[in-house]
Amino acid sequence: xxxxxxxxxxxxxxxxxxxxxxxxxxxxxxxxxxxxxxxxxxxxxxxxxxxxxxxxxxxxxxxxxxxxxxxxxxxxxxxxxxxxxxxxxxxxxxxxxxxxxxxxxxxxxxxxxxxxxxxxxx
Ligand SMILES: [Zn+2]
Ligand SMILES: [Zn+2]
Numbered sequence: 001x002x003x004x005x006x007x008x009x010x011x012x013x014x015x016x017x018x019x020x021x022x023x024x025x026x027x028x029x030x031x032x033x034x035x036x037x038x039x040x041x042x043x044x045x046x047x048x049x050x051x052x053x054x055x056x057x058x059x060x061x062x063x064x065x066x067x068x069x070x071x072x073x074x075x076x077x078x079x080x081x082x083x084x085x086x087x088x089x090x091x092x093x094x095x096x097x098x099x100x101x102x103x104x105x106x107x108x109x110x111x112x113x114x115x116x117x118x119x120x121x122x
Contacts (some may be wrong), residue, residue: 006034007042013037014052020071055068055109057082073109076116081117 013029021029027039034042042062047051056062057075063082065071071084092095094105114120 004042006030006038007045010042011046011051014046014064015066015068017065020055020065020073020082022061022063024061026064038108051090055111057113073111074116075111075113076119077113078115078119081116081118 009030010026013026023036026043027036030039037101040116043052043114046071047054047064050067052064053067054062057073057080058077059116060075060080063085070088071085072086072088074083074085076082080119090108090110094108097103097105
């Protein structure tokens with residue numbers, strides 16, 4: 001696969017990041033400063049090649065993260081802030097699903113909606 005310089009740079013930014021990034025954030029970090037639509041096309045390309053994944057919540061922007069990472073998301077419905085953790089709690093549930101639906105799971109995405117520390121009452 002041929003990766004151009006800026007695609008490589010964008011992939012590097014995403015792989016180094018400890019949290020998922022929006023296109024806007026990636027655009028700001030990228031030292032090659034391609035225009036915004038170039039960043040967007042590169043993200044689309046990397047996602048089609050399964051090198052990165054994306055997720056979006058309600059009306060919020062898309063967040064991109066490395067396919068090598070396994071994230072679960074906490075989404076604040078009040079301020080739109082997201083947090084991630086990688087403690088995976090799915091294996092019991094996957095056994096249950098396999099037994100009951102004969103469904104072979106290859107991946108899962110969990111996100112929890114609620115209120116973050118700043119937004120919750122009291
Ligand atoms: Zn919040
Ligand atoms: Zn998991």
